[in-house]
Amino acid sequence: TTFVSGRVIVTHDSKTSTWHCPCIDGKFSCTHKATAKWHLFEKMPKMFETAKIPKEDFTCDEAEDIGSITDEAAERMIKYLISHKKIPAQLPETLVTSSRDAKALSGFPKHLIPSEDACTECGQHALGEPQLISATAKILTLSGLVTGISTYRKTCLNCDMVYRYQDWQDGVHNFDDHLLLSIHLCLLLRNALQTHTSVGRIIEIIELTERESFPNKDRILQAYLSFEGLTDHDYLYACDSCGYHPAVVVMGVHNEGVFSLPVSEIPNPPQNYNGEVNAHSFWEAVTMEVISHGLYPPGCRNPFVVEPTYHNWSPWIGPHTRHSDILLNTESEKVCMPDLSDGVDQYLTKEQLADEVLNLKLSEIKKLCKKCGIDGRGSKLDLVRRLRDEMDSSAIYNQVFKKLRGASGGWAVITCPCGVVYSLKFNLRAERPSDFADLLLSWKIFPNITVYDNASGLVSHINERCPQDTPFAIHEGTLLDHTAENIRQAAEHNLKVNLPWLKRRKQPEDVGGHPVTGSAEHYCLSDNFHQSNNKQNSDILRHIEIVPELAETLNSQCAEQLFADMRKNNYFLNRLTLSAHMFLQRNIMHNYNVRKNTRAKEYM
Ligand SMILES: [Zn+2]
Ligand SMILES: [Zn+2]
Ligand SMILES: [Zn+2]
Secondary structure (H helix, E strand, O other): OEEEEOOEEEEEEOOOOEEEEOOEOOOOOOHHHHHHHHHHHHHOOHHHHOOOOOOOOOOOOOOOOOOOOOHHHHHHHHHHHHHHOOEOOOOOHHHHHHHHHOOOOOOOOOEEOOOOOEOOOOOOOEEOOOEEEEEEEEEEEOOEEEEEEEEEEEEEOOOOOEEEOOOHHHOEEEOOOOEEEEHHHHHHHHHHHHOOOOHHHHHHHHHHHHOOOOOOHHHHHHHHHHHHHHEOOOOOOOEOOOEOOOOEEEEEEEOOOOOOOOHHHOOOOOOOOOOEEEHHHHHHHHHHHHHHOOOOOOOOOOOOOOOOOOOOOOOEEOOOOEOOOEEEOOHHHHHHOOOOOOOOOOOOOHHHHHHHHOOOOHHHHHHHHHHHOOOOOOOHHHHHHHHHHHOOOHHHHHHHHHHHHOOOOEEEEEEOOOOOEEEEEEEOOOOOHHHHHHHHHHEOOOOOEEEOOOHHHHHHHHHHHOOOOOOOOOHHHOOOOOOHHHHHHHHOOOOOOOOHHHOOOOOOOOOOOOOOOOOOOOEEEEOHHHHHHOOOHHHHHHEHHHOHHHHHHOOOHHHHHHHHHHHOOHHHHOOOOHHHHHHHHHHHHHHHHHHHHHHHHHHO
């Protein structure tokens, strides 16, 4: 069946009961498919009665037993790989070229044997003979597959430590002893992600061009993630020109980075949880997970998977910008106040939501109807159709949204005026000013100027949270005292407040002044762009246009541009597991920062 939605052609294969749209691959939903499905639901409901659930390609039972190791051995191996086998962030040019040409020149070694001869764990004991793990391993390259590769492991006869082949110097990245990627392909995938092209799309391009069929795409994505996991990125998250402590920051939330995560599935934090998390250990665990997928076949219980919890869920702030490894995360305080009224944009159409409701069990849908005060009798389709029709009411839309998406809050982002990302926080729940407060209060040095849509909300939150030492002690972080005269002048665009230290360091500097500006003043301002969001009169005294030094240089649309770019990644990010999504987002933003810094250098 073919359906034309706008200019996009959506097709339905009734044999496999799958939907296809050129805008997204596989079984994942998009607006076009949702619209098409709803259209066909109305026209030919019969078609859907026999709908089947598509089968997973690969399961645990089919996995080979050879090479499976205990959880303890896996942990030792992963830790060893992280400490001894890291791939340099800057790979030598010659290595990349030879990896690129190796397929054509038959340059890849056929037998991949670990290079270790002695055990590093128990004091130089000799290792046993190499054991063959697979004689049919494949190397994926940009020009197709290299097959018939043999992979081996070695085991320490003394302490049982297992060594596998992981020598990037040969131009290959070993994922799971069966699937390997050429280093050149890994770099290509990295750049593809920078241009908002998913790993799946690149693989499809190669398959079409080479007329070959590659292994499962999700597995290839995991293989790529393990490459990034083993790459020695510094994740500095800092701009070369603004340094580790920028004086001016722009904050925003990328609301659409939302997953299907029912809130009820996140356990409540322990009673004594103090709202702090160790960023170093958390991100190490996420990195270990990413590498562990190469040791556990898909569908197997993997003890390294990091499940989302309020008390073990960490933002990322660069190592020199943060106060210490201990960061604030007070999200659990949101648990008692589920409120969707502000901060959440309605970005999913009611058709898309209805489409997702269909995946729920009938009993769940009945419960949802009851919550929304909608008649719960009839077939699944009747109920979903009824819900869809009522979703024009935002109360009902929010109920449904909350049920499906757990009202997770997307990414809170802090950038410098150049648009380099300094902090990322993935919110499990809808965004609040407290998320930005968590980030800023985890910084070593509080910036002089903070630009944020909900400036007054942030200031009142911080003033309440730190009554003794709030950075916004003077007229609530506005530029001037809230007199009627000041507000009138600002409204008439006649108000100017010079902050010369933004251009030339203050002399003599204030006590406790910012290292860049020498000033100890703190303002929480808003961009002209979002004027309409501001509710209080005095908020007009937060306009960045009042400060000539800012109006000239601050392009807060940098953040808007960044979010527009991030939105283009939704189609592949939003269907990863939460921890993989976190890992990949932090990685993509890091590579984005590196690119921004390099480009800035080239202009100088
Ligand atoms: Zn589509
Ligand atoms: Zn040993
Ligand atoms: Zn900068």
